[in-house]
Amino acid sequence: MYQSKKMPIRPFRSSDADDLARIFFAAIHEIAKHYYSEEQVNAWAPVMPTAERFVQRGADGRLLLVAVNDSGGPLAYGDLEADGRMDHLFCRPDAAGTGVTSVLYDHIEAAGADRGLTRLFVEASEPARRFFLKKGFEVVERRDSELSGIPIPNFAMEKQIDR
Numbered sequence: 192m193y194q195s196k197k198m199p200i201r202p203f204r205s206s207d208a209d210d211l212a213r214i215f216f217a218a219i220h221e222i223a224k225h226y227y228s229e230e231q232v233n234a235w236a237p238v239m240p241t242a243e244r245f246v247q248r249g250a251d252g253r254l255l256l257v258a259v260n261d262s263g264g265p266l267a268y269g270d271l272e273a274d275g276r277m278d279h280l281f282c283r284p285d286a287a288g289t290g291v292t293s294v295l296y297d298h299i300e301a302a303g304a305d306r307g308l309t310r311l312f313v314e315a316s317e318p319a320r321r322f323f324l325k326k327g328f329e330v331v332e333r334r335d336s337e338l339s340g341i342p343i344p345n346f347a348m349e350k351q352i353d354r
Contacts, residue, residue: 208242
């Protein structure tokens with residue numbers, strides 16, 4: 192398990208792309224599997240995404256921040272779109288529960304406030320719902336999304352933030 196008192200947060204670099212793809216895939220297959228069926232997990236992340244997907248994500252105008260370990264390797268990442276939507280917030284399974292994601296989220300929220308946003312919103316998975324509730328989000332509604340024809344419940348959540 193990862194443990195450190197240092198949790199630097201920095202902007203995404205294209206050299207992070209492979210690591211972020213692995214974090215995304217591992218988080219779904221090792222963390223979300225405790226909340227979703229194997230069929231749902233495989234519909235959500237049937238294969239590891241390409242690094243190019245993350246390079247594009249990092250260049251499309253959204254804020255993409257990375258929490259890194261003492262050696263500079265990515266532990267978690269999250270994004271914030273211009274309208275206040277957080278699409279991704281994932282951490283390495285061995286870093287789950289260490290506070291890395293919480294520190295990363297706090298940086299994202301502060302960046303949103305600095306950008307003049309007054310509301311953040313997410314479509315959260317079950318494990319993410321629990322995290323976002325602790326961060327002051329409220330559930331707007333439960334949704335049953337479909338990926339590859341497989342129903343996967345998630346939660347529309349939002350939080351008003353101070354500027």
